[in-house]
Amino acid sequence: MRLRALTAFTVLFLLLVALTPAARAATVGVSLSEQNGWGRMVFTFPEGIPGYRASINAGVLVLDFDKPFDANTEEFVRLMPRYVAMARQDENGKTIRLALT
Incomplete structure (x- = not known):
């Protein structure tokens, strides 16, 4: 019983991580x-630049990459205050939206 519970937990954990x-x-x-x-x-990806699309609509710059990545969106506003009023990354980890000033 204990082994079965441990196996179920391990499988569930691996699924959540994946x-x-x-x-x-x-x-x-x-x-x-x-x-x-x-x-x-400038974005520097460890394994080369994935495919991407960029568009501007209603003053929002959308950068959509083919692969997820981690980015500190607070840095966009802090380091580019003349150009970026707000920044957020979508839950999928692939898209950043920048409200332009």
Whole structure:
């Protein structure tokens, strides 16, 4: 009985880890700066740049990548206050939305 419970717990744990986007998310380097009237964002992925799409709609810049990643969205507002009013990452870990100023 004890072995069966341990096996069930292990399987459940592995399923939760496999299904959690953060568990699959790559640690990505993000360099942010304001230079000479421009805002610059550089994303450095450990295994090369995945496919991505960028669009602006109603003053919101949407960056949608093919693979999930971790990003500190507070840094966008702190380091680029002239350009970014608010930033958030979707739950899927693949999309960042930046409200532009």
